[in-house]
Amino acid sequence: MVPESLAGWTYETVSDLCAAGKSEGDRHEFKFGLPDAIGLTKICCAFANTYGGFIILGVKDKTRKQFEIVGVEPNKELYGEFVAKVRADPDIEISLPHTISIPESDKVLYVFEIKQSPRRPHLPTYAEERVFWKRQGSDCVKMMLEEIRYQMNTYEEKREKLALLLIDLDQKLRSLNEQANMPDGHYNGYLFSFEIIDRVVVEAYAIMKGHLDIFDALESIKSRFMSLNADKQQMFDYLTLSYPDEGEVAIRMEQIETSLEKNFGIVNPYKTQS
Numbered sequence: 001m002v003p004e005s006l007a008g009w010t011y012e013t014v015s016d017l018c019a020a021g022k023s024e025g026d027r028h029e030f031k032f033g034l035p036d037a038i039g040l041t042k043i044c045c046a047f048a049n050t051y052g053g054f055i056i057l058g059v060k061d062k063t064r065k066q067f068e069i070v071g072v073e074p075n076k077e078l079y080g081e082f083v084a085k086v087r088a089d090p091d092i093e094i095s096l097p098h099t100i101s102i103p104e105s106d107k108v109l110y111v112f113e114i115k116q117s118p119r120r121p122h123l124p125t126y127a128e129e130r131v132f133w134k135r136q137g138s139d140c141v142k143m144m145l146e147e148i149r150y151q152m153n154t155y156e157e158k159r160e161k162l163a164l165l166l167i168d169l170d171q172k173l174r175s176l177n178e179q180a181n182m183p184d185g186h187y188n189g190y191l192f193s194f195e196i197i198d199r200v201v202v203e204a205y206a207i208m209k210g211h212l213d214i215f216d217a218l219e220s221i222k223s224r225f226m227s228l229n230a231d232k233q234q235m236f237d238y239l240t241l242s243y244p245d246e247g248e249v250a251i252r253m254e255q256i257e258t259s260l261e262k263n264f265g266i267v268n269p270y271k272t273q274s
Helices: 011-019 037-049 078-085 145-180 195-203 212-242 246-264 269-273
Strands: 028-031 053-057 059-063 066-069 098-101 108-114 133-136 139-142
Touching: 011 028, 011 066, 011 098, 028 059, 037 053, 037 078, 037 108, 037 133, 037 139, 145 195, 145 212, 195 212
Parallel strands: 028 053
Antiparallel strands: 053 108, 059 066, 098 108, 133 139
């Protein structure tokens, strides 16, 4: 019933949730106006540390489990005010809100999305609220020590994999420069491998998925190196076809050895050693 993205939120969606008495859940929360800084930061940290979620402004709590869509005045400064109130370590990424028009009204609803963060866990910077929060049902609850350690370790492991990616790319660049500077007539049969690139993209996807420029750059690099590999393979195949027949070479070699031994008493030293 709760949309998966900002675009999925409509007036009808909010109205249906109000009618069902669901002002809060593990992935959404209704607010009449912009909460105070401590409360807003707590909610954002909880969403970012769990599955992500949405904060909808403009819904009033009339009585217990009865909610009314009243909207708020359009405000071009609201996004800046929202972001300024969220003070967390590390910073939580917050995109522009989705605006929903209210039928027969000049007021609107604002929907803010707090995505599950690849940099989790987050905690408020406010001294009195230095607690790691998670979303559990309609509540923000304190995270267990084991949960905090797990999220921290997972993030650091992914960072280490990205460091490995940089090392691998640097080595490829060095190899490329060495091959480009080889004298004419020399040949390096080294083929570029993409094992590390492919593995890191899969294992560190969670913290890379918001940065499509990285994926585009990696794809471009792979494409270029694959082209170089194909050129090298084609050259290798050509050289293989041009090699003389091994059997013919062996026969001629034997003739030379026989003649040298018969005429000059010279014996192949490698054969005498064997």
